[in-house]
Each structure stands twice: as structure tokens, then as C-alpha cells.
Amino acid sequence: MIELFRSFLQQSQCRNRLQLLSLRNGAHRGQRRFASFNTKTFKPNPKGPNQHLIRKLQKRYEDEGIEGQNAYKAKSFLRAVKALDMYPDVIQTATHVKSIDGIGEGIARRIDEILHPGSDPTIMISTPKSSPVEDSETQEDAERQQVIKELTKVTGIGPVKARKLFDAGCRTLEDLKLPKYFATLSAPIIAALNFVGLFEKPTSRDKVECLERAMTGILPKEFEIHVVGSYRRKQPMSSGIDILLFHPSFVHIPPPADDPLKLSKTKVASPRKGLGRSANNRLSADAKTKQNELLSKSVIEPLTKQGLLAGTLSSSPQRWQGFVRIPMNGNSEYQTDEYERLSGIRDKSGDFARLDISLLPMPSKGAALLMNTGDSDFNSFVRTTASRMGLQLNELGLWGWKEVSKPAANTDTAEDSIDGEAKPSLSSGYWELLASRSEEEVLEELGLDYVEPEKRNFSFVVGRSRRKR
DNA sequence: GACAGCGCATTATT
């Protein structure tokens, strides 16, 4: 798929910004090792013509333990499965699958092995030949896989942690509560453990809307509330609920923390640096305190007291992640009684869901909506577009690096939302905010037309790229 | 060789 992006991107490079920077950034990014790629959310179309093949491939994916080896590999595997899922015809021979974008040598080989099991005995499901030793090995393997799959259901337990737990002897979610294992769990994992199983089914749109109404009633009216994520993409169900908040008192946008020159010079070290969002040297100490407490005091606290928020995974001045109890009773009516809601949380009755709440600067609304609506394929596509143009895109805005000829030059001339002059390094330049207020503005700056949220998905990216090729 | 980019928590290294 990547090449599709690229070919499209090359043609859409209507601007000629800082070609060098993209190379430097590329070198930098190459150092980063990604964590495992999440395949939990992908669900093949049940009516697709190649369901059988897809299921076998997913099994191979698990059996081979691709997750955890190399995240790019895992990502490619999922991409190939997605491409196969979209393929309209029944796959009969392995030869013509290679012509599908996203499917190459490796997947084609696996498909061949699945379609013609005889040619490779090692992948046969059960052979009469297999010795008892082999049987017990595959059985152990199967158990290991099953346990890891189970443990991974807990938010915060990924393949690595799950493997460690298995090797230590843990076999079930119940086992996790034994002191031996419990002691090794982080606070977020312990919090998640209280809710595991309570939100296995995704959340319907009417429940999301119920939550939105409840929040609108509880939060101070100055807050702007936007439900983003899969809900905004008009998906019928959401595996998690994503809400952005904007408040008129919060308008400062910090620029990216690292400048591109610094990245190129120190590319070997520290591949992952934070955004430095807390840097905020234009506000008084008092104003900073107020801003840092806005989310916790005006949002999280009341929502918790009112019996909406049920558990916390992590909490910072600008983002809260945790579990919500949908304030709705069994009959799909809004549950107005605060006491009922609180007791629903206590005895775990009702519907629960993962919820993320982010507080973002008002002028970043467009960029924030864009980056938080997804889906991840669309996000990658948009970010790659920016990167190829030598720009940086994050949820606060689209940024361009401005070189300043004289190192001594002060960058105070930058517009108000910039505080790049705080950098002590010798590198001279600053991040310029090119667009952030609306999605249209950001996309336009990237040479892209507006895309309806419901169209922001893998199919769009593929179709778009193919058209331009 | 590139593959999005980030926040938060834990673990390894110096």
C-alpha cells in the first residue's frame, strides 16, 4: 500500500518545501521501533468471498507469532488481509493474488500453502504421521496461544507482557489475581482488570449519543464537545469512545519540541521524543495552574461524581483515559437518577465502554479533529503526505520549519502562538504553524480535498492512490 | 531503506 501512497504523493507535491528536511526526518524515523500492531479491532466482512482464506491467514499470523517480532511485518500482514477482504472474487490460485496491492511474496506463499496443503506437510492441520511428541508440542503451542490471546484482552497487557506471564505460569485471567502475578501488574493494568469482560461488545451509536447528552448537561457550558473516532466516521458500533473538548480559555499551541536539525545530528540516540506540550512560557503561573486543572476539576471530577466515569487508566492535564458507564438503563432510556448511575458502577450493572477525553487548544480544533477521527490508515496517509512535503503534522497543527540565517536572531517576530525561541540549542529556526483551525484548512495546505469522515478509511486511501497512479 | 506520531508507564543502562 505504501507505494500507492507514494505515487500519489509524488504527483501531489505541488509545493517544494524543504526537501532536505523530509530526508532527515526519514532517517530519524527509521530508528524507531514500533510496539506491536493491533489486530484486535479488524473484523473481516462476513459475506466476503475469501473468508475461509482470511481465517486461515489470521491463524498463521497467531501461530507464527508475527506480532511482537517486527511491527512493520505485523502491519503488512494485516494490510494484506484487509486487501484480501476487499477482493471481490474467490481466490482460486495463489498466482493471481500477487497482483493484488499489498500482497506480495510472503502472503502469496502462505496462501499457496493453504490452498495446496499436500505440498507442505508442516502446515497441515493434522497428519496421521505426526508423532505424539509433535502432537504435545503443538498442543502446548496452542495452549500458549490461547492463554496469550486471553491475557491480551486486558488493556495494557500486550504480547510481551502476556508471554512473560505465561512463562511465569499464569494461565487465566483469574490467575492474574494471585499475589505472584498481581505484584507484577502496573496500576493501569490493575484498573483495567476490574472491567475486563464488561465491555467486550462494542457500543452502539445511541449509547454514544446518550453519553454525549449526559456530558453536555454536566459540563460547564463553555466547553465544546466533539465525539470523534469511529463514531464520527459513522460506524454503527464503536469499540471505544473518543471525545475532544475545547474551552475558550485554552488557546495556546506549543510547537513540536524537536527541531529537524537536531534530529539529524542525534539520529542514533533517543528515537522517540515527546512533544513538550507542557511547555507554556507565555502564561502566568496562576493561569498555568488553572489550565492544568481545567480537565480534572471541571470535567473529570464532576463526571465521576455523577456516576459516569467508572475507572481510570491514565490521567494527565490534557488527556484522561479510562472506563465509562453509559448512563442508560436497559430500556434505552436516559438514566437521570444519579444514585442509580453510581450504584450501577458499584455492582457493575449496565453498559461499560472505553472512553478517552482530550482537552485541546481551541485554535487546534481542525488538526485535532482530523487526527482523532482516523481511521489509522487515513491518519498514516495524511501524515505521510505532510512528511513528504517536509512538513510535520500532529494533533495541534500542520507545521513547517523556518530556518533563520543568523543564529543570534530572535524569533519573537513569530506569531503569537509560537514559543520556539525557548530553545537553547544553537540550531536556528522555529516551527511555523501553517494550518490548524479547520480540517479543510489543514487538508488544503496539504493539497488534498476535504474527505467526509465516513470515507476516511483504508478503501479511500487505496482508491485515491490508484486513481492517481 | 521506509513504513505516522504521539503520551504514559515500566524497565534497562549509564
Add this chain to the structure above:
DNA sequence: AATAATGCGC
């Protein structure tokens, strides 16, 4: 103790 790297999630 401070910093770097890793794990995880979205």
C-alpha cells in the same frame, strides 16, 4: 539519580 529504551495503545 538521571536518561534511554521498550511496551502498549490509539
Add this chain to the structure above:
DNA sequence: GTCAT
């Protein structure tokens, strides 16, 4: 693992 360079 897949693709472009």
C-alpha cells in the same frame, strides 16, 4: 512483509 528506490 511489501513496496519503491
